[in-house]
Amino acid sequence: MPPRDPVGLLEGLATTRAIRRYTDEPVSDDDLREILWYAGRAPSGSNRQRFRFLVLRDGERSVVARRLLGEAFRAGWNAKRNADGYRPSRFADSMQRYVDRFEQTPIVVLVCLDRYRDPDPMEGASVYPACQNLLLAARAFGYGGALTMWHLMVEDELRETLEIPDHVALSACITLGVPEGRHGPLKRKPVAEVTFVDRWGEHPDWADE
Numbered sequence: 001m002p003p004r005d006p007v008g009l010l011e012g013l014a015t016t017r018a019i020r021r022y023t024d025e026p027v028s029d030d031d032l033r034e035i036l037w038y039a040g041r042a043p044s045g046s047n048r049q050r051f052r053f054l055v056l057r058d059g060e061r062s063v064v065a066r067r068l069l070g071e072a073f074r075a076g077w078n079a080k081r082n083a084d085g086y087r088p089s090r091f092a093d094s095m096q097r098y099v100d101r102f103e104q105t106p107i108v109v110l111v112c113l114d115r116y117r118d119p120d121p122m123e124g125a126s127v128y129p130a131c132q133n134l135l136l137a138a139r140a141f142g143y144g145g146a147l148t149m150w151h152l153m154v155e156d157e158l159r160e161t162l163e164i165p166d167h168v169a170l171s172a173c174i175t176l177g178v179p180e181g182r183h184g185p186l187k188r189k190p191v192a193e194v195t196f197v198d199r200w201g202e203h204p205d206w207a208d209e
């Protein structure tokens, strides 16, 4: 079992990157339960908590779903690599390995939204905070993960295999495992570039780093 990582909240926010290379170590039931507990502490509209976590491990249906997802991820990365013209790099290597070994990913979680009304453009706001909590909690327990969208390519097949009702949205597919590499500083834009004050386009002078 990986050691619990006593990483502080701010350090966790600053270093939790998408982890796509996993060792073969399993994620224990205890750790998974705790990670999902923290994920479920996320806010949601009117505190309705309609997010749902569909965990794919090694059950019969999970194996079928993982195979579907593996094919979708390989097709997704293939299309992205060709469209964006990725040159050989660490990133491209880790993506290739990620999709090639998708079926061996220790844990796959489909994060769903159990809708109680017609789809609306704001509904993601009640499920993505739980996704980010899940990733941060996984980090705290010594795991790493990635939030992905390539499951949408096989949404119909997943619904059928996993008996997911029509009123449930498949909001994200999160993969988890013990990282082979490390978390670390994130490549993100500076505060000044992404912040305006008073009017659109006016960057604050206090935000220079």
Ligand SMILES: Cc1cc2nc3c(=O)[nH]c(=O)nc-3n(C[C@H](O)[C@H](O)[C@H](O)COP(=O)(O)O)c2cc1C
Residues within 6 Å of the ligand: 016, 017, 018, 019, 146, 147, 148, 149, 150, 186, 187
């Ligand atoms: C809405 C959303 C969709 C994403 N979709 C994918 C995806 O389909 N496949 C994937 O490998 N990563 C996906 N990611 C992960 C991002 O590529 C990653 O967070 C981003 O490149 C920054 O990388 P870093 O977190 O390692 O710094 C997604 C992230 C978000 C927030």
